[in-house]
Amino acid sequence: MEKTVLITGASGGIGRAIALKMAAxxxxxxxxxxxNEESVRETAEAVRKLGRDALIVRADLTNRSEIQHVIxxxxxxxxxxxxxxxxxxxxxxxxxxxxxxRLWLVHVKAPMILSRELLPSLRQRAPASITLISSIWxxxxxxxxxxxxxxxxxxxxxxxxxxxxxxxxxxxxxxxAPGAVDxxxxxxxxxxxxxxxxxxxxxxxxxxxxEIASAASFxxxxxxxxxxxxxxxxxxxxxx
Numbered sequence: 001m002e003k004t005v006l007i008t009g010a011s012g013g014i015g016r017a018i019a020l021k022m023a024a025x026x027x028x029x030x031x032x033x034x035x036n037e038e039s040v041r042e043t044a045e046a047v048r049k050l051g052r053d054a055l056i057v058r059a060d061l062t063n064r065s066e067i068q069h070v071i072x073x074x075x076x077x078x079x080x081x082x083x084x085x086x087x088x089x090x091x092x093x094x095x096x097x098x099x100x101x102r103l104w105l106v107h108v109k110a111p112m113i114l115s116r117e118l119l120p121s122l123r124q125r126a127p128a129s130i131t132l133i134s135s136i137w138x139x140x141x142x143x144x145x146x147x148x149x150x151x152x153x154x155x156x157x158x159x160x161x162x163x164x165x166x167x168x169x170x171x172x173x174x175x176x177a178p179g180a181v182d183x184x185x186x187x188x189x190x191x192x193x194x195x196x197x198x199x200x201x202x203x204x205x206x207x208x209x210x211e212i213a214s215a216a217s218f219x220x221x222x223x224x225x226x227x228x229x230x231x232x233x234x235x236x237x238x239x240x
Contacts (some may be wrong), residue, residue: 004028006077008070009037009059009084009115013183014133018081026161028053030074030140032062032084040041061110062102063162071117078116078125079220082111082155087185100147102192107151112158115183119171126170131219132159133212134175139231140239154175156231157197163229172228174219179235182206193213202237 005022009015010031016039019029029047029052033040044054057073059066061084074080085107090101117129123127135144138152156175163173180186180197186206189197198205213232218224 002026002028003078004030004076005079006032006067006070006074006114006118007083008032008110009034009082009133010043011203012083012085013185013209014178014181015083017084017213019043019047019054019135019183021077022081022220023047023050023052023054023117025217025221026052027079027220029076030055030057031071032057032059032070034058034084046228062105064088064113066121067110067113070114073173074114074118075121077118078113078122078128080122080130081220082114082130083211083215083216084110085133085185087145087188088148088189090142095147095229103147103151108158110156111155115162118170119166122171123169126221127172128157128170129172129174129220129224130162130166131173131176131216134154134159134231136177136179136235136239138175138179139233148175160233161228167223167228172219174224174228175231176212176215176219177225177231177233177235178207178212179233179238180206181209181212183209188219200238201235204235207234207236 005027011033047054067081071120134153136153137149159175
């Protein structure tokens with residue numbers, strides 16, 4: 001039976017790795033992006049070379065009418081992986097209302113809307129799954145990332161609650177909480193700062209995007225058929 005997965009943020013480092021991992025595991029893909037068209041097209045081409053379909057859909061997840069484009073493109077999906085996001089590093093006193101709102105809309109409200117609107121089709125295709133890419137800071141909190149930590153923590157709370165709600169429908173809901181990952185999102189830090197961060201991680205390095213993708217592929221698979229409401233920490237032992 002053919003399977004299709006919706007991946008939001010498929011133009012990013014983690015999203016691209018997830019798309020390729022899922023395609024290699026036999027999944028057709030719906031690849032959402034917001035800005036980096038060149039990257040998502042390269043990802044789609046790589047997916048097709050693996051023999052899987054790749055439908056591209058563009059949407060600003062802060063815009064409800066554009067979210068509708070993703071909904072309409074995704075009725076065939078039996079899995080959703082929310083990898084869209086943005087980092088935000090600043091003291092709370094320096095975070096504007098607009099920045100707070102954007103973080104909330106992209107990380108929390110958009111996944112809520114997409115999950116709600118796609119539930120009828122997910123039920124028809126059950127067993128199905130929803131996975132959110134959260135963060136270690138959603139578990140532990142980080143100085144100078146109070147708002148980011150809050151929305152990532154909200155993702156974890158949302159998934160735990162929704163897992164209880166959707167269990168009887170055979171739809172599993174989980175989160176992945178990566179630590180530091182070697183993606184462009186962390187390019188805001190200097191090489192010296194990255195080296196210092198890595199020294200605090202027991203495994204001594206940042207995660208590779210493919211390692212996060214492996215966790216996402218597992219949680220979407222039948223091998224994780226009895227796992228729901230769980231947060232899988234992929235952090236190299238950082239804050240374990």
